[in-house]
Amino acid sequence: MKISLEWISDYVDLPAGLTAEQIAHDLTLKTVEVEDFVATPAGDRTDYILEIDNKSLTNRPDLWGHYGIARELATIYDVPLRPLPGASLPNPVDGLVADVDPALCQRMAAVNLAIPDMPANTPNWMRERLERIGEASVGLLVDLSNYVMFTTGQPNHVYDSDAITLPLSARANGATSQTELLSGPAELTPSTPVIADQTGPVGVAGIMGGANSAVTPASRRFLIEAATFRPQPIRRASQQLGIRSEASARFEKGLDTQRVDQALGLFLALLTTIAPTTQLLGAQDTELETTTAAIVDVTEDFLAARIGTRLPDDEVRNSLSRLGFAVTSDSGRLRVIAPTWRSTGDISLPHDIVEEVARIHGYDNLPVAPLTVSLNTSRSLHQRGIERRVREQLAVRCGMQEVVTYPWSGDGVLAATGWDKAGLVQFDGAPAPDHDTLRPSLVPNLLDAVVSNLRYSSSFSIFEVGTVFPGGKPTPYLGDFEDMPPQGKRVAGVLVGADGVVVFRQLKGVVESLRRYAHLVDLDFAPGADAAWADRATSMTITAHGGAVGALALVSKRTRRLAGITAEQQIGCFELNLALLSAHASRENRYEKLSELPDSEFDLSVLLADDVPWTQVSTVVRGASRYVHDVEYVDEFRGSWVPEGQRSLTLRTRLRPQDETLTAQIISSSRSAVLDALGKELGARLRDQ
Template sequence: MKLSLSWIKDYVEIPEDMDLKKLAYDLTMSTVEVEDAEELARRFDKMIVGVIEKIEQHPNADKLKVCKVDIGGGEIKDIVCGGSNIKEGLRVAVSQPGAIVRWHGEGEPVEIKNAKLRGVESYGMICASTEIGLGDLFPLKEEAEILDLSDFDVPAGTPLADALDMNDIILEIDNKSMTNRPDLWGHYGIAREIAAIYDWPLKEIEPIDIDVKSDFQVEIDAPERCSRYIGVEMSGVNVKSSPYKMQNRIWKAGMRPINALVDITNYVMLATGNPTHAFDADHIKDHIVVRPAAEGEKLILLNDEELTLCGDDLVIADAEGPVGLAGVMGGAKDSILPDTQRVILEIANFEATGIRRTTQRYDVRTEASSRYEKAIDPERCDQALAMSMKYFTELYPEMKITGFVDNYVNKLERAHIDVDLVWLEKRLGKHMTDDEIRGKLEKMGFDVEINGDNMHVVAPTWRSTGDISIKDDIMEEIARMYGYDNFTATSFTTSFTEDINQKDKNLIRNIKEYLAFRCGMQEVYTYPWMNDVYVNAVLQNTDGILRLSTPPAPDLGYVRSSLLPNLCEAVVKNERYFNDFSIFEEAQVFFDRNYTSPYDETESLPEQKKHIGAAFASSVKDVTILFREAKGVLEFMPRYTHMEAFEFKKEEKPVWADDVVWLNIYLGKEKIGDMGLLSKKVSMECGIKNLNTMLFELDATKLKPLPSRTNKFEHLPEYPETEYDISMLFDADATWDDIYDVIMGKKKASALVKEAAFVDEYRGKQIPEGKKSVTIRLLIGSNEKTLTSEEIESAAEIVMKKLGKKMNAELRTQ
């Protein structure tokens, strides 16, 4: 939300020498997060008001003119311009050299410099509104139009920021930080908060009384959905431009001025936080009814979108049907038209949850719905009414109120909370006197009654719609007004009754550190939903996958049940920039299977698990290299992360994998994951064009950390050990697991062989058909002495003989 500091000053007197950084900091620390505080005038640096004194035809271009422009101080400058509406005597916006603009309102910002245009020297630029970011405030009537400042009676040379009242500070507030503070969704609410922080007086918006007798009626058929509806019928109005000050403030708050009738409603909403809406009274048949929509009823909105309504929607209707979607958007039928002369002003309060459901159902979110769905208080309607009538009276002196209804069916009850002051002191960690506590709360509108150690607090109406409801809320109010920075840290003691060494949580952290630091992989974070393209390509079956009722996009409806589709999408995005990379992700996956909540046995949730997935992408043609990299990462993972080792088997091929290059991952007798090469078909369907991709995914909930008592000390070898490489020919279908089992299995080939490691595999012209050469590295040594070369050769010979006997292997000679 954007706020104008000059607008806030209408309600609270902020000293001119107030440090802006301090104001933003104090607001952030006590109330809401101020993301940015922009000095608006800086957007218009080096921009001034100029007056066109004379216009001459450009000698080398039919569509260009050479304007002699008074830029103040008696200086006349030549500026080449092609504006369609330039004329002598016109006040214009001039960007001098050094100003930043966007050519024709498009593209990246550029710095204006002196230049020759078709051979004529030009000083700066005469600008259109879109070129200096004012397109919404001064809409173009035609494409080549420049900004006409004739309505601003200022001398040439006046800084543009001064002429257009842009010497303001725009505070940008993070909307998430005030989700539970509906009272802050307007300039007046923030002004009230600033007044409370600094103990400054707040200007009240005085309510008004309207007493008009007429046949005008408003019926509320759903009092649980609409607690209050004020309708004001007025004549003697018309469609015209609102005053510049009103337009300027609406624009500063991020909205677009339209016309006086609409601008008043938007201005009041931005000021008070209570949305208002104006109907064309001549288009309302009979009287207004607030009611649930009939099933299948049609409504065309102001944006021309046609909705088919359901019974859960709340509508504003007349005798002919719906004329507006309550709390969200008005209908096209009743909109303000160029010939509007009578209006009905709506100032209402709608139930938050229903508004939120409707906005989600139709994906229609407006400034009004954003406020209603936060649960604003119905008492605020009085402020909105008073301010609306003020501006209607000022802008339309001939206006007459011909009908008035204030239908307040559900009176708001202020929240009452009892607080134990002993409890409060213990929670705050600080003793505060009764007067201090009362002072902090009363300046925020709370009524306080203290009797001994008990305090009874009554929240103001603007904090009684769910924001303030328990004693902890009162504690927070006191703490933030005292200032979190003003509390001193105190030591505390506690006791732990259970083991705090959470090995399962530490294991996940260890795995991520292993993949990132030791294996050099990059961690990625993806959304919890999956794109249909990758679901169909990788998973190929959507049984058991959850779907979102309101997906962020039509093709993002599935909730992830596997990390692999999103990892494949990440490969596609990174393929444009890198030829070789490896990524991993640890995240929750969800399944459409009932799971009882551990916190509430009556609550059934989708099943959730933690998975760890990875993708190894490379442009190498030999996929064996990629396979060994991925398998090596998995093989060494248990050792470096201190968990039970898993093994690889070939039992069930994953649907996404190559026909040959794949393995299942087992922990004991249970399959906990898969690894494999992404098949060519799946790669093409995903859009992976030039890279081979190895994937693996593990069910992290099945991994078992080792208890510390199983660790044992092994002494470093006292005698030297020797690495001895042998290359032997094996059948082409021989596996390393089988070779290793012969050498290092239960019956070791030689007691002197301490380990065997795979080095390389080769198939080529020198190798007979149906065979392959495997290079094996033996680690040979003794715990009792230093071995002689003959003993080392003998141990290697024993291994080769056993491999020859068991696997028909023979020593490679070429």
């Protein structure tokens, strides 16, 4: 957008000696970004044109005219702002404005007038100002319409009254049609917003007027129309038609209804001065919704905390008042009433008031707070969060494929995994009626992923880390913000294979590896799992810090059937609540010299009860002899000659020398010690077959 400093001087007297460069600098620091300024001849003087970046005006519809910029400069330099010239509307009449669609338009006003003695040309001062900001002169009425728009920011349109059949309406087109606009032919859809007379569209509302109703040199009777259109329909129509005009750029930002009065008042004041024979025949004003002033309550302490310093009360009040705000205070609490031109979406929060006060004071004038930097010794330069450690372990060492599913779940898979939809979190705008529930667990969506992948592979492993919404009473988010449903981070994994025993053991090994490589504290297992999707015969609760943190199990036949898994493959699944896990603190590594003496190992096959877990076996073996360094699970066997309720377990024990070579006698005595310990503590006996 281009702004003329000479044009600005009609409304504000800037301090003497102020250069265009300084004005551009101050505007950039406190209001909008001035990209450049150009000196332009203006008769026997020089005008300066400021090039303002439109993106910096996106949330400031009040600045899309010279008067809005003049108001900012008057505030920045603390000088008076002169009011806009104005004129009263003629006597109200009927028959100028008919139907106005409230979904399209908030206010529509029209003035009927005639000019018997039309001046031959636009005044030089007006034509030159328009040309300096890039607008070519067309004729008095069109030039005056543009001048008013570039002054107030309120678009308006002038019709040849003899070329239209009154009254005018603001509505959707209602049908597909072709029309000739000032910019050329255009195809209008049924939803295109139009200004229509009694015969059809005479222009696209808020974007472009029609060619058939345009003012010509022979026109003597005119209708000036000014309206407040809603931003959304204007933006959609502009994109559909591929037409972006000066008017649409302003309506898209959201204008206040009161600006119609400014535009019509200025238009009539200038017109009656330029063309004294102007006859004002009547006016009609239809206002469906008035822009109301935004009210924001803010405390002085809040301003001081956010700005970083406590500004004097007089300065705060003065800055806001010069910007058009009304301010009252009571015991350190300010009630700020924004002007209507700032109340269409720009001002609504206490932080908006902070910005107004701080920018006028000058961000460059705020005290710089010194930064206090404390450098502490880092015990580990590779410290990573639990979530990242878990991801890396599952993807790299365990070779699982990470998937990312949607944060919602389908009704069918929720029911299959035992969730009651009534107690969960539903949301608006769901992709389908049966997918309107936020996932309470990662398991349902992973089973959906299994269904999709079984078509291509019969054996695979996947995992996901994501947020779940288990339902419950909403609480303030992070303790300070709006109420949100409970949520948490979880990790879940699925293994698919032909042998259920193998799948279960591999999955248990995956979880055990997290304990070691993700450095998780107290991660362990307990019999059984409280999960509706779990096969009760092959389920375990994952524990940490004395409580349950997840479940591990084969997926039950019922769940597989309800989830649509028809293949005979076995599916193992685990899920962990990451919020209940903790990692060991970083440690200082220290060097230990490897023994120069060789290790030795031996295998044992023992019979012991089925209900004796491997963890007990491992603990007993490790404590049987000071030479035992490690123990590994090898295999187990049931059936045939093995008694009912027992299993044949093969384990491998590794011995490490202390300060002498492992002799046959040491190995034999260690083997005997292991067997004795297993027999006494677990009731195991050496297999004799």
